[in-house]
Amino acid sequence: MTNHSRRYHWIDGKPYTPSGGETIDLINPSTEQLLGQVPAGTAADVDRAVAVAVGAFADWSTTSPQQRAEILARAAEGMQRQGKELAEVITAEVGAPAKISLSAQVGFPLNVLRSHVDILRDFAWSETIANSLVLKEPVGVVGAISPWNFPIQLVMAKLAPALAAGCTVVLKPSEYTPLTAYLLAEIFQEAGLPDGVFNIVCGTGPVVGEAISRHPLVNMVSMTGSTRAGRQVFAAASTTVKRMHLELGGKSASLVLPDADFDKAVRTTIDQAFFNSGQACLAWSRMLVPQERMAEAAEIAASQAALYRSGDPTSSETDLGPQQNKACFDRVQEYIGEAMASDATLVAGGPGRPDGIDRGWFVRPTVFADVRPGDRIAQEEVFGPVMSIIGYRDPQEGVAIANDSIFGLHGAVWAGDEQAAMPYVRQLRTGRIDVNGAKTNLVSPFGGYKQSGFGRELGIYGFESYLEIKSVQLAGDDTGGLEAGIRVREAQG
Incomplete structure (x- = not known):
C-alpha cells in the first residue's frame, strides 16, 4: 500500500x-x-x-x-x-x-x-x-x-x-x-x-x-x-x-409538479441525491410529489436505487462509494434508524452495510416514502445516500414545504415546460435552482439563502x-450640482 x-x-x-x-x-x-x-x-x-x-x-x-x-x-x-x-x-x-x-x-x-x-x-x-x-x-x-x-x-x-x-x-x-x-x-x-x-x-x-x-x-x-x-x-x-x-449546509428540495415528466423527475432526483454517496451540500435529499402519486414515486425511486452498485471505488463497476469517515457513517445510520421507527415507509435500502460488504463505511442506498415535512430526516442534513419522499396536496403546499427549512442552497423544479416552472422557481427561497434537469453551469453563481x-x-x-x-474623486471639469458645491466648500474651508 x-x-x-x-x-x-x-x-x-x-x-x-x-x-x-x-x-x-x-x-x-x-x-x-x-x-x-x-x-x-x-x-x-x-x-x-x-x-x-x-x-x-x-x-x-x-x-x-x-x-x-x-x-x-x-x-x-x-x-x-x-x-x-x-x-x-x-x-x-x-x-x-x-x-x-x-x-x-x-x-x-x-x-x-x-x-x-x-x-x-x-x-x-x-x-x-x-x-x-x-x-x-x-x-x-x-x-x-x-x-x-x-x-x-x-x-x-x-x-x-x-x-x-x-x-x-x-x-x-x-x-x-x-x-x-x-x-x-x-x-x-x-x-x-x-x-x-x-x-x-x-x-x-x-x-x-x-x-x-x-x-x-x-x-x-x-x-x-x-x-x-x-x-x-x-x-x-x-x-x-x-x-x-x-x-x-443544505436540505434541498426537488419539487415535482403534476404536469412534469414524472419518471424522469424521480429518477434524476435520486441520481442527484446519491451523487458522491450523498455527500454534497447541494443534494436534493427531499423529493416533493403530489400525494396521490406517492406510491408511484416510491416504486420508481426504489427501482432507481436498486441500480446502484456499492463496493471497491477503484473498480469501474462501482457507482456508490463509502461515507468518508466513521462519524459520518454512524450519523447516517442514526437517521435511518430514527426514520424506520417513525411513520415513514422504507422502500429501498435500510440500516447497515450493503450485502456482501463487511469493511469500509458503506451505506445502503436508502429511500423513505410518506415522510412528514417536520420529521428530523426531512429537516436536517443527512449527508448520505438517503432520500425522503414527501407528499403535497397542491403545488402551493409543495412550495411551502420546500421553503420550510432553515436552509436555502439548491433545489429543482420539474414541470411540463420551463414557462410552467418559472412561477414556482420565483417562489422558492434558495440560491440555485435547476429546471427539468438542466445541466450544471460552473460559471453561474453558487451560494445560499438563510443558514x-x-x-x-x-x-x-x-x-x-x-x-x-x-x-477616486478627480478634480477635472466642474460638473456642477452637489459635487461642485462640496468642492467649493472644501476649498473655502
Whole structure:
C-alpha cells in the first residue's frame, strides 16, 4: 500500500517543518486502513504562513492580469496532465468511485480554473462615474477553509478567483482529505506561481481554522462546511471585522409538479441525491410529489436505487462509494434508524452495510416514502445516500414545504415546460435552482439563502468577491450640482 504521508505544511513555495510534533492519521474509508499522516498544525504555523502571504502580496497584487492568466492557464495544463494521479488520490482519501473522481472531482475544478483564465482576459478593472474613477483591487490575504467531500473543487472555487484577483492565500484543507492540496501546490509552483502566494497549513478546525479566522492580517475568510462550523468561523472572524464568505449546509428540495415528466423527475432526483454517496451540500435529499402519486414515486425511486452498485471505488463497476469517515457513517445510520421507527415507509435500502460488504463505511442506498415535512430526516442534513419522499396536496403546499427549512442552497423544479416552472422557481427561497434537469453551469453563481450562508462562488460573481472597490474623486471639469458645491466648500474651508 502506498504511503501518502506529508509530514510538513507548504509555506513560501516549499515544505515547511511544523512547529509541533502532533500528526493526524488519514484513513482510507473503503478499507479502514491507514493512508498516511499529515501534521496537526498550530497557531504558530498559521502566523508563519500569514506573514509569508502578507509579504508576497505586495508583488503578486501588482502583476498584470495577463501574467496571472498565463500562470493559471499553465496550472490548468498541469492539472490536465496529472488528472489521473489526482483522481486516484481522491478515490483513496474520499472513497469516491474512480469514474466520479476523474470526471467530476477533477474535471469540475479544472473547468473552474480555466473559467478564471477567461475572466481575466476581458475584466474591466476600472470604470468612470461622472468625476469619479472606480478601481477594483485585490482584497488582500485570503484565508480559505475547505471541507472533505470535494477536496479539489471546493478549494479551487476559492483559490482560482483569489489568485486571479491578485490575492495571496493561506489554505486549511480538511484534515480528512488534505492530500490533493499538496498536489495542487506543486502544480501551481511548476506553473510559475511565485513563492508565498499559495500556502497550506494542515490541521483541525478548532486550532488552525480558528487561528486563520481570527488572524488580524487575514483580510478575508472563505469557508465551505457545515452550518455549525460556519457559525464558529463567523464568530472568530468577526473579532477583526474581515470580509466573510460562507457556503454552508443544505436540505434541498426537488419539487415535482403534476404536469412534469414524472419518471424522469424521480429518477434524476435520486441520481442527484446519491451523487458522491450523498455527500454534497447541494443534494436534493427531499423529493416533493403530489400525494396521490406517492406510491408511484416510491416504486420508481426504489427501482432507481436498486441500480446502484456499492463496493471497491477503484473498480469501474462501482457507482456508490463509502461515507468518508466513521462519524459520518454512524450519523447516517442514526437517521435511518430514527426514520424506520417513525411513520415513514422504507422502500429501498435500510440500516447497515450493503450485502456482501463487511469493511469500509458503506451505506445502503436508502429511500423513505410518506415522510412528514417536520420529521428530523426531512429537516436536517443527512449527508448520505438517503432520500425522503414527501407528499403535497397542491403545488402551493409543495412550495411551502420546500421553503420550510432553515436552509436555502439548491433545489429543482420539474414541470411540463420551463414557462410552467418559472412561477414556482420565483417562489422558492434558495440560491440555485435547476429546471427539468438542466445541466450544471460552473460559471453561474453558487451560494445560499438563510443558514446556507452568504456570498457567491464561481464565475464573475465569485471572482468579484475577492475585490475591494476604491472610489477616486478627480478634480477635472466642474460638473456642477452637489459635487461642485462640496468642492467649493472644501476649498473655502
